[in-house]
Amino acid sequence: MGSHHIQTTLGERIARGLLRRSPLGFLVRRVAGMRASVHSKLLGAFLLIALLLIAMGAMSLQTIMSVSRQSRLLDQARERVDASRKIEHAVGVQLNVTRNAVVLRDVAPIEGVLRENTRFTDTLVGLQQAALAGESETISRLRAAEEKLRATVGHIAHLIREGNADEALEVHLTEGAPLFREIATLVTRVVQSEEVGMAELRGNVEAANRRALRLMGGFAVASICLALLLGFVISWSFIIPVREAQAFLGEVAKGNFDATIRVPNRDEFGALAARMNQMSRELHALYDEQRTLNVRLEQASQAKSDFLASMSHELRTPLNAILGFNEMILGEIYGEIPEDLKQPLTDIQNSGRHLLRLINNVLDLSKIEAGHMELALADYAVQDVVASVTTALRPLATQKGLELVAVLPDDIPLAYGDGGRITQCLMNLVGNAVKFTREGRVEIAADLRGDVLHYRVTDTGMGIAEDQLEAVFGEFRQENATIAGQFGGTGLGLSITKKFVEMHGGTIAVESTVGKGSTFFFTLPLRVETVETG
Amino acid sequence: MSTKTILYVEDNELNRKIVRDLLRRTSYRLIEAVDGEAGIATALAERPDLILMDIQLPKISGIEALRVLRSEPTAAATPIIAITSFALSGDQQKAKDAGASAYLAKPYSPFDLLGMIRKLAPED
Numbered sequence: 048m049g050s051h052h053i054q055t056t057l058g059e060r061i062a063r064g065l066l067r068r069s070p071l072g073f074l075v076r077r078v079a080g081m082r083a084s085v086h087s088k089l090l091g092a093f094l095l096i097a098l099l100l101i102a103m104g105a106m107s108l109q110t111i112m113s114v115s116r117q118s119r120l121l122d123q124a125r126e127r128v129d130a131s132r133k134i135e136h137a138v139g140v141q142l143n144v145t146r147n148a149v150v151l152r153d154v155a156p157i158e159g160v161l162r163e164n165t166r167f168t169d170t171l172v173g174l175q176q177a178a179l180a181g182e183s184e185t186i187s188r189l190r191a192a193e194e195k196l197r198a199t200v201g202h203i204a205h206l207i208r209e210g211n212a213d214e215a216l217e218v219h220l221t222e223g224a225p226l227f228r229e230i231a232t233l234v235t236r237v238v239q240s241e242e243v244g245m246a247e248l249r250g251n252v253e254a255a256n257r258r259a260l261r262l263m264g265g266f267a268v269a270s271i272c273l274a275l276l277l278g279f280v281i282s283w284s285f286i287i288p289v290r291e292a293q294a295f296l297g298e299v300a301k302g303n304f305d306a307t308i309r310v311p312n313r314d315e316f317g318a319l320a321a322r323m324n325q326m327s328r329e330l331h332a333l334y335d336e337q338r339t340l341n342v343r344l345e346q347a348s349q350a351k352s353d354f355l356a357s358m359s360h361e362l363r364t365p366l367n368a369i370l371g372f373n374e375m376i377l378g379e380i381y382g383e384i385p386e387d388l389k390q391p392l393t394d395i396q397n398s399g400r401h402l403l404r405l406i407n408n409v410l411d412l413s414k415i416e417a418g419h420m421e422l423a424l425a426d427y428a429v430q431d432v433v434a435s436v437t438t439a440l441r442p443l444a445t446q447k448g449l450e451l452v453a454v455l456p457d458d459i460p461l462a463y464g465d466g467g468r469i470t471q472c473l474m475n476l477v478g479n480a481v482k483f484t485r486e487g488r489v490e491i492a493a494d495l496r497g498d499v500l501h502y503r504v505t506d507t508g509m510g511i512a513e514d515q516l517e518a519v520f521g522e523f524r525q526e527n528a529t530i531a532g533q534f535g536g537t538g539l540g541l542s543i544t545k546k547f548v549e550m551h552g553g554t555i556a557v558e559s560t561v562g563k564g565s566t567f568f569f570t571l572p573l574r575v576e577t578v579e580t581g
Numbered sequence: 582m583s584t585k586t587i588l589y590v591e592d593n594e595l596n597r598k599i600v601r602d603l604l605r606r607t608s609y610r611l612i613e614a615v616d617g618e619a620g621i622a623t624a625l626a627e628r629p630d631l632i633l634m635d636i637q638l639p640k641i642s643g644i645e646a647l648r649v650l651r652s653e654p655t656a657a658a659t660p661i662i663a664i665t666s667f668a669l670s671g672d673q674q675k676a677k678d679a680g681a682s683a684y685l686a687k688p689y690s691p692f693d694l695l696g697m698i699r700k701l702a703p704e705d
Binding site: 363364365366367368370371372374375378380381403423425467 | 593595596599602603605606673674687688689690691692
């Protein structure tokens with residue numbers, strides 16, 4: 048598992064422990080590795096649990112039905128016992144009534160009893176039909192004995208009616224009483240047999256109940272365990288690839304394209320992981336391509352800078368000669384020059400100087416870009432920097448009728464930096480201000496706040512459009528070609544100025560209102576500590 | 582009226598010609614050398630009143646030549662104008678440290694150079 052940013056909870060740690068140290072981990076990998084969709088896996092798990100529940104339902108239904116059948120049998124047995132006892136009781140009553148009839152010589156009670164006793168025949172038939180296998184014979188004998196008793200009682204009644212009481216008593220004692228004892232014995236046997244059967248049934252019901260309880264308990268536990276197991280296995284088979292993906296994407300986001308995501312899943316997550324790997328490879332290829340391109344671009348840029356540097360140097364040598372000779376011609380070293388040649392020669396001189404500035408700027412910029420520019424750090428006076436700029440530009444300002452003012456306290460202490468480059472920066476800004484201002488004034492202000500020097504160059508010139516403000520520090524960016532044509536200039540001055548200010552650890556900014564004028568601000572540390580190269 | 586001698590150490594012929602033309606109508610006598618080695622030798626042999634030393638020179642650099650001359654008793658006090666290659670690079674500081682009396686950045690105005698020469702070695 049790669050690193051991930053999810054806070055690990057206790058539950059999470061337990062789950063991870065289970066995955067590592069139990070067969071659950073194996074199971075999770077197996078489920079993940081199943082070639083089936085996420086949908087099918089979830090459906091399968093739910094179906095499995097549902098089947099278990101259905102089986103549990105069926106089993107309990109069966110148990111309930113069996114218990115109910117046993118109860119019915121028990122009821123029937125109880126009814127049979129009752130019936131048998133009733134018969135026994137009735138027979139006992141019959142015997143007493145018969146004995147009394149014999150003693151009293153009155154048959155009326157016997158006839159009532161006999162009428163009543165015919166009902167038992169139906170009961171006995173019913174009993175015999177429902178009886179347990181072994182009882183049928185007993186009941187047959189019971190029926191026979193009962194019928195015989197009824198016949199005997201009938202016979203006794205007949206003897207009494209005829210007044211033959213002695214014979215009636217004789218019959219009662221020799222036939223009636225033994226038959227009654229036989230009936231009693233048979234009933235007892237039936238009752239005993241039924242009771243044995245009932246005990247067995249009761250035992251069966253109890254056993255069935257116990258079995259049902261065990262079965263239900265077992266099913267419940269199994270269902271819960273299965274649900275938990277499937278829940279755990281399925282959810283982790285999904286969580287693992289998600290976590291892997293998260294860790295993998297984290298690596299890719301950090302730019303590590305060598306990372307690959309490996310998941311055991313052969314479902315949608317597996318497909319997703321494969322896509323992610325493909326994406327990473329594509330990104331890697333793109334990244335490599337871009338890096339190669341960047342290296343080539345850097346080489347090209349270096350070649351350009353080197354070329355510009357050597358070109359500028361080579362160009363300056365002949366230009367130096369042109370300017371030198373031209374100035375000497377103008378200075379009449381070679382003799383007096385005709386009046387009408389003076390202006391063209393002055394034009395040559397000015398154009399040559401402009402070209403020289405251009406070349407110098409290109410050389411500076413290419414040095415900065417190539418990282419070859421180094422600041423010549425030394426103590427310098429801010430007052431000297433400002434003075435040299437005003438001195439150099441005052442003739443031009445005066446010629447244009449502009450007021451050129453420098454405002455700075457005279458107690459600024461000696462500063463440390465590349466005074467020459469700082470002069471160049473201020474010269475660029477003030478030069479632009481003078482160049483782009485037709486009337487009004489140009490003000491240079493400098494002051495020290497804490498350890499930071501603040502310079503400000505304000506003019507009452509044409510101003511810069513708001514959407515161009517950002518771009519003025521770019522290379523070859525005069526606001527538009529018309530302005531360049533109108534005022535001349537290299538288009539590199541501000542770019543170089545910005546770079547020198549930044550090399551000193553300062554910042555530069557501009558504010559402007561079209562038609563009202565512009566203000567350029569730049570800050571420099573009073574004493575430069577570390578030198579940052581372009 | 583003794584003529585002042587100026588030694589110009591410079592490898593570029595056109596640059597030497599500018600100074601040659603510049604000084605033609607003055608009383609200065611110009612002698613030339615085309616590299617640092619020749620510059621040192623000429624300076625020690627001719628003992629000029631002023632040396633114009635270009636910084637970028639073949640064989641021995643102008644800075645090195647400056648140091649050598651400053652260590653020689655015969656040349657230690659001779660005014661030397663170092664001509665640095667680019668106005669605002671660190672060359673000025675290096676030239677100063679090596680013992681230059683003054684420096685002038687190339688491209689220079691010939692008249693500025695003349696002014697500087699006249700200041701350091703006035704014409705008699």
